[in-house]
Amino acid sequence: MKQLIVALIYTILLNIPVMATIIRGENAEYAGKELRFYKYSDPVTREKVNLFSLKIDHRGNFITEVDISHISCFYCDFGIYRGIIILEPHETTDLLLPPLREKSFTESKNPYFKPVEFWFLTSKEDHLNNKISKFDIELNRLTDKYFNKLYINQSKEIFDSIVAGLNNIFPSESNEIFEVHKKLKLKSVEADAFRNSPYEMYEIFNSINPKYWDQPSFIELFDKTYGNKLNLEYSLVSNKDIKQAASVADIQFFLNITEARYQLKNPIKFLALLKMLHDSFYTGQIPEKAILKMISEDIFSGNSEHKIRTTSANLLKKLQYLSPGTAAPVICLKNINGENICTNRDNGKYKYLIFADTEMIICREQLKYLQKIEESFNDHLEIIAIIKKNDLIEMKIFLDKQKIPGMHLVDEKNLCSEKYQVMSFPQCFLLDKNHNVVFRQTKAPLDGFEHQFAVFIQKKLFEQKMSN
Secondary structure (H helix, E strand, C coil), X not given: XXXXXXXXXXXXXXXXXXXXXXXXXXXXHHCCCEEEEEEECCCCCCCEEEXXXXXXXXXXXXXXXECCCCCEEEEEEEXXXXXXXXXXXXXXXXXXXXXXXXXXXXXXXXXXXXXXXXXXXXXXXXXXXXXXXXXXXXXHHHHXXXXXXXXXXXXXXXXXXXXXXXXXXXXXXXXXXXXXXXXXXXXXXXXXXXXXXHHHCHHHHHHCCHHHCCCHHHHHXXXXXXXXXXXXXXXXXXXXXXXXXXXXXXXXXXXHHHHHCCCCCCCHHHHHHHHHHHHHHCXXXXXXXXHHHHHCCHHHXXXXXXXXXXXXXXXXHHHHXXXXXXXXXXXXXXXXXXXXXXXXXXXXXXXXXXEEXXXXXXXXXXXXXXXXXXXXXXXXXXXXXXXXXXXXXXXXXXXXHCCCCCEEEEECCCHHHHHCCCCCCCEEEEECCCCEECCCCECCHHHCHHHHHHHHHHHXXXXXHXXX
16 A cells, blocks of 8 residues: 555656746747847856747747746847846746847948847736846936936935935845846946946955856946956066966966955955956967966866856866867858758868858958969868858859859858857868868968968978978
8 A cells, every 4th residue: 555655646746747937929020030048158258058949930929938947047139139038937928029120231240239238028017027127227317317427526425316216216125136136236337437446346246146147237247347357467567476477377376366456255256367367368468378277277177166167167168169279160051052061071181261241342352362362272272161141142143253262151040150159251260181270360361361371381291291
């Protein structure tokens, strides 16, 4: 009898339905579109991690289920927008989409275009997103109204009145996420108004629980406070000790700076240091090998806070991605004739990848010069143009009329451009016969690739001759 009861309970548990978070809604303007939602991998690298999509039918209806175990923040880039939404487990959210506004031709070609960031609204008045949206709107209204007194005259009285007014409209409540958002946004205004230095910001950052590090308000203030700070320290002539520590990858020295100068405690001190090392990598002031060595240290990889371990691992992956000697992602696309072709086919030649958009004049001119590149290096180089999908007929006419050499692959959804982290067109890569990256920065045809490759191939041929 006891075994029967145990078996019955076990059967019931197995058949209990798993409650998922549901997102649904309708908007006829978006009929046939797909909205991809992503999270940031961490507050430092901010690599996009795609999580789920909303596929909108021909009538404009959409519904999807998302499996989440805790309250999470998601982003979605579409048209001119970047929408933000916080979802809770086992919650049904009726999502309200804004009026559709696609990018203009100029906006779509601008690599520095910044989307309009907003909080999605939902049908529930008391939904967390709605509260945050209302708070931000009121905060922006007040800071605009008192702009001169606040940011030019730096009036403490005006700032205090803004805080008091917002606290009156949005009194303290039990929702901790909202309270953290409010605190961080007000601190951001204070920092801008009174020109607060990083040394004055330690209290707010030491007080934030790591579970809120992925919130937009935290990322905004964190980036504003510690972005490029190590570069500024390094550039000071008096800071010879920093230069010495950087040359030998003395991570403890930099950790001491973070603790002593910025007064940060565990675990935020580790995150701030990773942020500063990340930014320094791209300036070239500190040797790349030293930065990679410091990020690999056990104080990060073996840290008791899992978000520090995750961030350091993501950072190493990002900084080493597409670096010389590493394997480049294989691209498999259809050419303009509809044939499937992959870039890893072995023909014994180096591969010159050029990501281009034939609607852009600069790309057209760069592609035209590929004829000269082919004439000079046909024995050693294979040209592969990965072209952003536009009008296929116009694209084909241009390629045929100008006799653009090499393979012409069509990147229909820009997925390959995302894989190679292409920010603007044209962007080029040189791969060896094994599909590994050769240069950290490969020049475009009109920007010096001819000379760059000539020097490289001459050296390689000389080395081969000597080895034989």
